[in-house]
Amino acid sequence: MSETVASPGRTVLGHPFGLVNLFNVELWERFSFYGMLTILGYYLYFSLEQGGLAMPQATATGIVGAYGGLVYLSTVLGGWLADRLVGMERMVFYGGVVVMAGHIALAVLPGLVGVGVGLVLVALGSGALKANASSLLGALYDKGDPRCDGGFTLFYLGINLGAFIGPLVTGLLQTRAGFHYGFGAAAIGMALGLAQYVAFRRNLGEHGRSAPNPLPRSAYPLVGAVAAGVPVVVALVLLSGVLTLAMLAYVTTGVIAVAAIAYFALMLTSAMVTAPERGRVRAFIPLFLANAAFWTLFQQIFTVLAVYSDERMDWRIFGWTAPSSWIGSAEPVWIILLSPVFAALWTRWGTGAPSTPMKFALGVIGMGAAFLLFLPFAGDSGRTTPALAVLFILAVFAVSELLLSPIGLSVTTKLAPEAFRAQMMALYFFSVGLGTSMSGVLAGFYDASREVAYFGLCGVATILVGLVMVALSPWVRARMAGVH
DSSP states (O other), rough: OOOHHHHHHHOEEEEEHHHHHHHHHHHHHHHHHHHHHHEEEEEHHHEEEGOOOOHHHHHHHHHHHHHHHHHHHHHHHHHIIIIIIIIIHHHHHHHHHHHHHHHHHHHHHHHHHHHHHHHHHHHHHHHHHHHHHHHHHHHOTTTTTTTTHHHHHHHHHHHHHHHHHHHHHHHHHHHTOOOHHHHHHHHHHHHHHHHHHHGGGGGGGTTSSSSSSSGGGHHHHHHHHHHHHHHHHHHHHHTSSSSOOGGHHHHHHHHHHHHHHHHHHHHHHOSOOOOHHHHHHHHHHHHHHHHHHHHHHHHGOOOOOOHHHHHTTOOETTTTOOOOHHHHHHHHHHHHHHHHHHHHHHHHHGGSSOOOOHHHHHHHHHHHHHHTTTGGGGGGTSSOOEEEHHHHHHHHHHEEEEHHHHHHHHHHHHHHHGGGGHHHHHHHHHHHHHHHHHHHHHHTTGGGGGHHHHHHHHHHHHHHHHHHHHHHHHHHHHSTTTTT
C-alpha cells in the first residue's frame, strides 16, 4: 500500500488551515456544553432555597448521565443528515444554532419546562455539531497522512480549553447570581463560536460541502413522517408515566446499546461497504467496547465526582472557597498542559508510535488505576479530601484520556467506510454515550459510606477490560488494513 502525501494548501503548524476554524468552534461549543453540565446536577438536586429543583440526588445524577448519553446518541441523526442531505459543513452550523437555542431555554424558562426543552435542544444540537466537526477535520487529511493523530490532538486541546473555561465562568455566575445566569453564559459562548465559524468557514475549502450518499427524493415523505412522529411518541411515553426520571439512565443505556448493534449490522451488511472497509468496521468493535468502558469511569466527573466535590472535598484556596462545580475545570487543566506534548510525540514518532489498539488499552488501564487512587481517602464521610489531591488524581485521568480519546476520533475517520463517514463518527460517539449513560447508572450505587467498594470495584473491573484489549491488540491490528 503506497503512502499518501499530504494535501497541499495553506497550513498552520504544519496542519491544514481549516483546523483553526474547527478548533475554535469546538472550543466554544464545549465551553457552553461543559459550563452547563457542571452546574446541571446541582440545579436538579439543590434545595429550592439554593435555587435548585430539590430532586432526589440519585435521580439528578441519573438524569445528568442519561442526558450525556442522549447527546452522543443524537450524533447518529447529525451524521445521517450530513451523509444523506446537507453535508458535514452545514450540519456543524445548524447544530450550533440548536445548541444556542437550548441554552437560552435553560436560561429563561423556569423549572422542569426549561430543563426539558433546553436539554433536548442541546442534546440534538451538540450531537449534530460534534459528529460532523470531527468528521470534517478528518476529511482535511488524506488517508495515511501521519499528521492526522497530531491534528486531532491539537483539536482536542480546543475541546479542553472550552471545557476548562466554561465551568469556571458558569460556576462563579451560579454561586454569585444564580443558575439561570450560568445557563445564559453558555448560550453566549455558543453564539461566539457560531460567529467565528461563519466568518472563517471558507478556510475549510470544499470539504464536507455536499452529502456523499444523497437521499433519493422519493424517500423525503417517509423521513418527514418519522421526524414528525418520533417526538409525539416520546412525549406520549413521558406523559403516560411508563418512563420515570429515575429510570432514564437505564433506558438510555439500553437504547444506545441496541442502536449501536443495529449500526454495526448495517455497515457490515451494506452493499456500499467494500470488503476491506468491512474488515476495518470489525476491527472497530473492540475499540468501541474499550472506549465505552473508559467513558463509564471518566464521565463520573459530572455524576459521582460532582457529588463528591460538593460533599467530600475541601475547596478552600488561600482562605477563599471555590465553587464545587470547578471539579469540571480541574481535569482539562492537565489536558491543556499535556496536549502539545502528546501531539508532538505522535507527530515525531509517526508510524513508530504504539499502535491504536495498544493506546486504547493503556488509556483504559490508566482510567481504572485513577479510580483506585481515591481509595486512600475513602471510607470516612466525615473527612474532607483536599482539592489538590483530587487535582493530581485527575492528572491520571488526563494522561489516560490523551492516550485514547483524540486517537479514537482520529482512527474512526480512518476506519470509516466512504459511504458512512459522518455516521461512523456517530457510532464512535455511541460508545462515549454508552459510557456516559452508564456513569449515571453507576452513580445510583455511590454512597460515601461505601466508597472503598465503589472506587475499588470500578477501578479493578476497568483495568481488566484494558488487559483484554492488550490481548486483542494483534487481532485488531490485523483487520485495520493498513491503518496504524
